[in-house]
Amino acid sequence: MPDLQYVNQIVKEVMRWRPVITLGIPHANTAANSYDGYYIPKDSIVYGNIWNMHHDSSHYKNADDFVPERYDGFTKSAFDRDHYVFGWGRRICAGMHLAERSVLSVAASVPWAFDIVPAKDAQGRDINVSADLASAYHHGVVGSPKPFPVQFKVRSEKRRRVIEASFKNAQST
Numbered sequence: 001m002p003d004l005q006y007v008n009q010i011v012k013e014v015m016r017w018r019p020v021i022t023l024g025i026p027h028a029n030t031a032a033n034s035y036d037g038y039y040i041p042k043d044s045i046v047y048g049n050i051w052n053m054h055h056d057s058s059h060y061k062n063a064d065d066f067v068p069e070r071y072d073g074f075t076k077s078a079f080d081r082d083h084y085v086f087g088w089g090r091r092i093c094a095g096m097h098l099a100e101r102s103v104l105s106v107a108a109s110v111p112w113a114f115d116i117v118p119a120k121d122a123q124g125r126d127i128n129v130s131a132d133l134a135s136a137y138h139h140g141v142v143g144s145p146k147p148f149p150v151q152f153k154v155r156s157e158k159r160r161r162v163i164e165a166s167f168k169n170a171q172s173t
């Protein structure tokens, strides 16, 4: 991954721009507390608003835009706090290192194998993919994009052979 810095930046920006768990997992405070002028009674249910933190323009310039370049020079894992997609504190995601490495591995391998290009409509025109928040996503505790059409084109015959051999190998184990 140190040699694939831009892939690393794309993964960080996807996790920041469209966090999977938008409100984190609910927690309860074991003692009364005050924060930023708010009194939080003991045993309150508290959500960490990951979405809001990730779209705070005082922290991330032009926070609604997808800009992997904002992570120029950020080479470390998410544990070093360049975003909050895995939560924080004592209950931080227990699988974050596995999750981050898995996503990086897929994000590096898929573009090696395929060009991902727009699908065509019946008239042969490109179908644009929307990232519109109101219409293009399933919303809930876990957010995810609705299905969208694209074409995966294998980038070369040599790559096709590697993909098919890997597929055969995966099926046999």
Ligand code: HEM
Binding pocket: 020, 021, 024, 025, 026, 048, 085, 086, 087, 088, 089, 090, 091, 092, 093, 094, 095, 096, 098, 099, 100, 103
């Ligand atoms: C991109 C993938 C993932 C994301 C975005 C994610 C995100 C999160 C978040 C936001 C929390 C709540 C943290 C908090 O309460 O402050 C969490 C908790 C947790 N995650 Fe993940 N997670 C991912 C993948 C995984 C994987 C692969 C595993 C297991 C191998 C895992 C295991 C857990 C566990 C066990 C907790 C509960 C930890 C606790 O409450 O002490 N997660 N995750």
